[in-house]
Amino acid sequence: MCMVCGCGDKVMVGDTEMSHDEAHRLGLAHHHPGPTAHSHSHSHGGLTHNHSHDPTHGHAEGTENRHGAGDHPDAQEALHFGLGAAGVSVPGLGQARLIEVETAILSKNDAIATSNRRVLNALGVLALNLVSSPGSGKTLLLCRTIEALGDAPLAVIEGDQQTSNDAERIRATGAQALQVNTGKGCHLDAQMVGMAIDRLRPRPRSYLFIENVGNLVCPAAFDLGEDAKVAILSVTEGEDKPLKYPDMFTAARLALLTKIDLARHCDADLDAYEANLRRVNPQIEILRLSARTGEGMAAWLDWLRNRLAAKA
Amino acid sequence: MHEMSLVEAIRTIVEDQARAQGFARVTLLRLEIGRFATVERQALDFAWDVVMRGSPADGATLEVIELPGRAMCLDCGAAIEIDNRLDLCPLCSGDRLLPQRGDEMRIRNMEVI
Numbered sequence: 001m002c003m004v005c006g007c008g009d010k011v012m013v014g015d016t017e018m019s020h021d022e023a024h025r026l027g028l029a030h031h032h033p034g035p036t037a038h039s040h041s042h043s044h045g046g047l048t049h050n051h052s053h054d055p056t057h058g059h060a061e062g063t064e065n066r067h068g069a070g071d072h073p074d075a076q077e078a079l080h081f082g083l084g085a086a087g088v089s090v091p092g093l094g095q096a097r098l099i100e101v102e103t104a105i106l107s108k109n110d111a112i113a114t115s116n117r118r119v120l121n122a123l124g125v126l127a128l129n130l131v132s133s134p135g136s137g138k139t140l141l142l143c144r145t146i147e148a149l150g151d152a153p154l155a156v157i158e159g160d161q162q163t164s165n166d167a168e169r170i171r172a173t174g175a176q177a178l179q180v181n182t183g184k185g186c187h188l189d190a191q192m193v194g195m196a197i198d199r200l201r202p203r204p205r206s207y208l209f210i211e212n213v214g215n216l217v218c219p220a221a222f223d224l225g226e227d228a229k230v231a232i233l234s235v236t237e238g239e240d241k242p243l244k245y246p247d248m249f250t251a252a253r254l255a256l257l258t259k260i261d262l263a264r265h266c267d268a269d270l271d272a273y274e275a276n277l278r279r280v281n282p283q284i285e286i287l288r289l290s291a292r293t294g295e296g297m298a299a300w301l302d303w304l305r306n307r308l309a310a311k312a
Numbered sequence: 313m314h315e316m317s318l319v320e321a322i323r324t325i326v327e328d329q330a331r332a333q334g335f336a337r338v339t340l341l342r343l344e345i346g347r348f349a350t351v352e353r354q355a356l357d358f359a360w361d362v363v364m365r366g367s368p369a370d371g372a373t374l375e376v377i378e379l380p381g382r383a384m385c386l387d388c389g390a391a392i393e394i395d396n397r398l399d400l401c402p403l404c405s406g407d408r409l410l411p412q413r414g415d416e417m418r419i420r421n422m423e424v425i
Contacts, residue, residue, distance in 0.1 A: 099333055101419040105321050105343070186314060217350065218314040221417075246397040247350055250411055280397060282386050282408035 018118055025119050025198055109222055113190035116197060116225025120208065126308040127208040129224050131248055132232035133241075134214030137258050139166045141232065141291040142209055146173045148301055153206035157196045159188040159213045166211065176200060187218040190225055205312060207304065216245040227307065228253040235259050235268040239276055246280040254285045256300065261290040315355040318417065319363040325419060330368045335424035338369040342421050347381035348397060348414035372422075381414030 104110060120127050130138050142156060156177040158166040167179035178196050180188060193210060202208050210226060212219045220229075231252035233241060236259060242249040249255065255277050263270060274286050287303065289296030326338055345351050353376060360374050381394045387406025400407050 096339065096423055096425045097333075097335065098421055098423050099329060099335075100421045101325065101329065102421070103325055103419050105318050105325070105417040105419060108321060108324065185317070187317075189317075218317075221314070221349075221415075243398060247348065247415075250397065279407060282410055 016122070018122065019115065022115055022119050022122070026122055027201075028122075106221065106223075109190045112194050113223035113225040116190055116194050119197065120202070120225060120227075121311070123202060124205040124311050125202045125208050126206075126304070126311055127210060127224075127226040129210045129212055129219070129226035129229045130232060131212045131216070131219050131229055131252065132214060132234075133216050133237060136214070136232045136234045136237065137291060138211050138214070138232050139169055141256070141258060141289075142211060143169060143173050144291040144294070144297065145209075145300070145304070146170070146175045148297060149207070149304070153203040155200045155202045155206065155208050157188075157193060157200070157208070157210045159192075159211055161185070161213060182213055186213060186215050187222050188212050188224060189222050193224040205308065207308060216241075216248045220247040220251045227311070231255045232258055233273065233277070235263045235270065235273065236266050239269055239272040242273075242276040242280050249277055249280045249284065252281065252284060254287065254303065257286060257288045259290060259292070260288050260295060261293045315351060315359040316363065318351065319356065319359040322419060323363055323367050323369065326367060326369045326422070329422070330424075333424070336368060338372040338422050338424050340373045340375060340423040341369060341419065342375045342377060344377045344379050344416055344418045344420050346379045346414040346416035347395065348411060349417050351417065368424075369422075377420065379414065379416050381411065383409040383411045383414075385409055 116127075130142070132138055139158075146154060146156075154175055156167070156170045156175055158164075158170060158177055158179045159182060160166055160179070161182050161184070164179040164181070167177040170177035178200050180192050180196055182188065182192070188210065197208070200208075210224060212224075229248075229252040231249055231254070233249075233255055235257060238244075242255075257270060257273055260270065262268070270288060277284050277286055285303075287296060287299050289300055291297070322341070322343075326341070330336070330338075356376070357374065364370050364372065381397070382391065383394050384391055385401040385404060385406050386408040388401060388404035390401065390403050391412070392401055392403065392409070394402075394409065397409075397411060399409070401409060
């Protein structure tokens with residue numbers, strides 16, 4: 001943060017206050033509310049330089065000199081450990097001090113997720129975090145969804161441990177897709193998604209589908225800045241899956257019961273699937289569909305269009 | 313679930329705190345973990361030893377305070393405490409419980425020298 005006026009932390013975009021970094025991520029013209037002309041240094045593309053501000057200076061809209069996620073650590077690190085030393089003396093421990101931290105373990109992730117959410121909300125982008133077991137049919141569902149949405153602007157972030165196979169499948173539909181490989185990681189985190197958003201630069205009022213790593217456990221805990229988690233559960237997985245992995249289905253707003261064309265081949269009881277989903281999350285919305293036959297896809301597309309319209 | 317990632321996040325916070333507060337070593341660190349946070353104590357202890365090596369919390373004792381799971385019963389409206397996500401409402405035996413607390417994962421405090 002600039003020590004003269006406090007800029008670099010909060011700036012004004014029209015009437016909206018956001019962080020300096022977020023304004024740059026959006027490529028928006030903005031001004032710093034401080035009263036004094038002054039200079040400060042920061043980096044573009046890793047080169048530190050100094051430049052001066054009068055109070056009304058602008059950063060031109062759409063400029064290429066956008067700040068990377070890490071250039072303004074103040075904007076990223078909204079970590080307020082600031083309670084300071086508790087000053088509690090602990091008898092018998094000499095110099096020992098007790099420091100009250102009261103910080104969420106994932107506070108860094110949560111702060112970046114909040115920043116992602118502000119950027120996406122400012123753009124009117126509907127961001128959905130698609131979560132499921134491996135092999136539930138997420139990628140085929142996405143391909144069919146993209147085809148059905150036609151000209152609607154959208155982008156896809158594909159999370160997998162390895163390979164860019166899924167991003168290639170998505171790109172084959174003509175959609176913009178970015179593969180994020182997590183390596184040994186079992187989930188996407190907010191920083192990975194933030195960097196992907198900055199790379200993809202989603203268009204205003206577009207869809208952003210984030211296909212998380214196939215895993216019903218860890219991704220539940222990591223907020224990415226999405227509007228909603230959509231859990232995909234295929235009818236070949238067993239009616240009691242929501243009971244076995246309740247965390248993810250509790251965190252999801254919508255469950256898509258997929259591959260319903262296969263239900264009769266594997267004696268799947270769709271009502272039992274729904275009952276178990278509602279057992280762990282009484283407020284969950286549920287849609288049944290088959291990406292392969294197209295059955296039920298219309299209701300899913302309506303859900304998407306209504307959610308996007310609600311963001312405008 | 314992802315105890316290794318959690319301990320890595322704790323290590324970052326410890327290192328930030330060590331710089332900000334000027335201490336060299338953590339002797340004890342207290343976490344508050346909600347009943348539904350699906351953190352396994354054994355996995356946490358294993359990750360703790362491995363990840364904290366060479367950090368200010370190398371060798372520190374890890375203490376975990378478990379926070380209860382709380383839910384709202386959509387049938388009778390009561391705020392209740394439950395041990396498992398699939399429990400029934402102890403008051404009305406309703407099964408439509410909306411979890412409200414219990415997914416906390418926090419560092420409460422640490423003793424440092």
